[in-house]
Amino acid sequence: xxxxxxxxxxxxxxxxxxxxxxxxxxxxxYAAALDEYLARHAQDEVTDAMNQxxxxxxxxxxxxxxxxxxxxxxxxxx
Numbered sequence: 001x002x003x004x005x006x007x008x009x010x011x012x013x014x015x016x017x018x019x020x021x022x023x024x025x026x027x028x029x030y031a032a033a034l035d036e037y038l039a040r041h042a043q044d045e046v047t048d049a050m051n052q053x054x055x056x057x058x059x060x061x062x063x064x065x066x067x068x069x070x071x072x073x074x075x076x077x078x
Contacts, residue, residue: 005030
């Protein structure tokens with residue numbers, strides 16, 4: 001798929017240097033960058049899906065589950 005995007009000149013120059021140093025094409029560099037960006041934002045989709053399921057299932061007032069959930073979240077690197 002071919003597409004046209006506009007980026008600042010300094011970003012273009014940095015990408016050109018990166019492509020040259022890595023002996024990669026400009027397209028490979030941009031595709032890898034976009035793939036990484038999309039992977040980082042896929043978490044948002046997972047969170048949205050989990051929120052939807054929780055909303056459909058309803059709340060749970062179990063104190064044990066709430067405490068366990070807080071511990072897991074506290075130990076999770078975001």
